[in-house]
Amino acid sequence: MSQDPPRIVIAGAGHAGGSAAAFLRQYGWKGSIVLVGEEPDAPYQRPPLSKAWLKGEATAESLALRPARFYAQQAIEMRLGTRVAAVDRAARQVTLSDGAVLGYDRLILALGARPRSLPLPGARLAGxxxxxxxxxxxxxxxxxxxxxxxxxxxxxxxxxxxxxxxxxxxxxxxxxxxxxxxxxxxxxxxxxxxxxxxxxxxxxxxxxxxxxxxxxxxxxxxxxxxxxxxxxxxxxxxxxxxGAVPNTEVAQDAGLDCAAGIVVDLAARSSDPAIYAIGDCTQRPLPLYGRSGRLESVPNAIEQAKQAAADICGRAPPPPEVPWFWSDQFDLRLQMAGLAFDVHEAVMRGDGSEPGFTVFHLDAAHRVLAVEAVNAPADFMAGRLLVAKQARVAPEILRDPAQPLRGLTAS
Structure with a gap:
């Protein structure tokens, strides 16, 4: 498509799509941005929905990814309450569920995932x-x-x-x-x-x-x-x-390569050079582990939004990040970094029956592959750095709380 100014259409207004729009402006994109979202709300944070929101401790304003005025100030056009229903790659156009047709120079698919349904009797009952x-x-x-x-x-x-x-x-x-x-x-x-x-x-x-x-x-x-x-x-x-199922149907219908998600590279590029995909709907490279996979997390959504925006804007790619996740349950803060592939040994640091412990997952060469921490933020941060460095650490050092981890992460 050729138009003035050039247009980027972002299909999906979740954390990934909203972040991509913001990074595009931050990285210098001067053209048009259209953010298409199926929900009636501007991009918001989903993790608090199962925690603070359920307990009445959060508001719509506190969940909003950015203030409502941000999108107008940044000239980001919002098309809410609709979705991208089809992609015409030859014409570089998308058709929305409300019948509108939008041309694009670049398309970012941030389609997310949906809850896996339960194929059992009674699954459609009220409640x-x-x-x-x-x-x-x-x-x-x-x-x-x-x-x-x-x-x-x-x-x-x-x-x-x-x-x-x-x-x-x-x-x-x-x-x-x-x-x-x-x-x-x-x-x-x-x-x-x-x-x-x-x-x-x-x-x-x-x-x-x-x-x-x-x-x-x-x-x-x-x-x-x-x-x-x-x-x-x-x-x-x-x-x-x-679990969740990636929303890949639109991409599959358009003929894009899909596996467990829309297949992308480390710049979030799909098999079509004009189309990017980010967030929960993607199957992406995991360079630390020599394989690919699908990650469902806010950090992944943000990382891939940066990758796509940087590539579109001609900037250097952001450095690969260690996958990380978190969960809050009761008064417990769980933090996890890395992926526990091919683990040879799990090393406990602290008393695993009480909050304040960390588990390091090592391969046979004592490389730190992943870390899990409960109410132990300092150990988590150190462990995340060890994973990024693929550091080899003797299990007895990790196991002993008296042994400081900070020195192990020094460059």
Whole structure:
């Protein structure tokens, strides 16, 4: 497409899309920017939805990625309440769900992901919910409170965060997990055991190694979760938190390379040189680990937004970052950095039964691959640097809290 001024269309107004628009202006893009978002709201932070927002400790203003005036001041056109429904790569045009057609010189797909659905009887009963956006959080908040009963299907971070918030609101909560431990796909055994114990202490029921057979109800509303062994978990509300599916359909229909997400390089470029993809919808290189994968996190959304904006604006690429994540549950601050591929040994620093410990995951050569910390921010920051350096550290040094980590991270 050739037009004056050149236009960038960003498909998706979540954390990734909103950040890309801001970085484009920061990096000197003078052309037109159109930000297309399916929700009626300007870009906002999603992580607090399962925590501060549910507990009534956050406002729409505090969740906003940037003040409302920012977009007008930066000449970023907002098309909210609609979405990119189709991409015509030959014509360099997108068609929106409201019928509008927009030309583009560069297109950034920030399509996000959606909650994985539960293919079981009763999944469509009233009271069965998922949590992805603000409207979902509002509906869930209205269903929680003293005397209410919540069943959470899925023991991942979202499920545990919501269970913790439900207890803070006075509701009963039971987490149902198919694997033999919570966080089985995203955390080590020590962190899983610690969190399970902490949830039990605070009154959350935890059922692991169980299969859900159906959600049962009366008059069209959920009343219990039936397990494969016949047990019933009574409830008023069911949260389904069994992972997310990347929104790649538009990209696939346009003929872009897709695998577990839209395939991109370290500049966030797709298989079409005019199209970039960022955030939860992408399958991206993981240079520290010699492979590719899909990351669902705010830091990843921001990193890829920087990559795309830098490439479009002709700037040097940002340095690769260590993947990192966080979760708040009760009074516990969990921080994780790196990815635990090919772990040979997990080294505990501190007492793993109490907050204030760190777990380092090492390969056979004692390289630090990943770190998990609970209420241990200094150790987390040091561990993150060790991961970035792929530092080799003797396990006995990491294990001993009296041994300072700061010197190990010096250049």
């Amino acid at each position: 069965v919910m998922a949590l992805r956006g603000a409207a979902d959080a509002d509906a869930l908040q209205a269903a929680l409170g003293p005397g209410k009963r919540l069943a959470v299907i899925g023991g991942g971070y979202i499920g545990l965060e919501v269970a913790a918030s439900a207890r803070a609101l006075g509701a009963e909560a039971v987490v149902i997990e198919r694997e033999t431990r919570v966080l089985a796909r995203v955390a080590g055994h020590a962190l899983s055991a610690f969190l399970e114990a902490q949830h039990r202490i605070r009154g959350v029921g935890i059922l692991t190694g169980v299969e859900v057979a159906a959600i049962e109800g009366d008059a069209g509303a959920a009343q219990s979760v039936r397990l494969a062994d016949g047990r019933q978990v009574p409830c008023d509300t069911v949260l389904v938190g069994i």
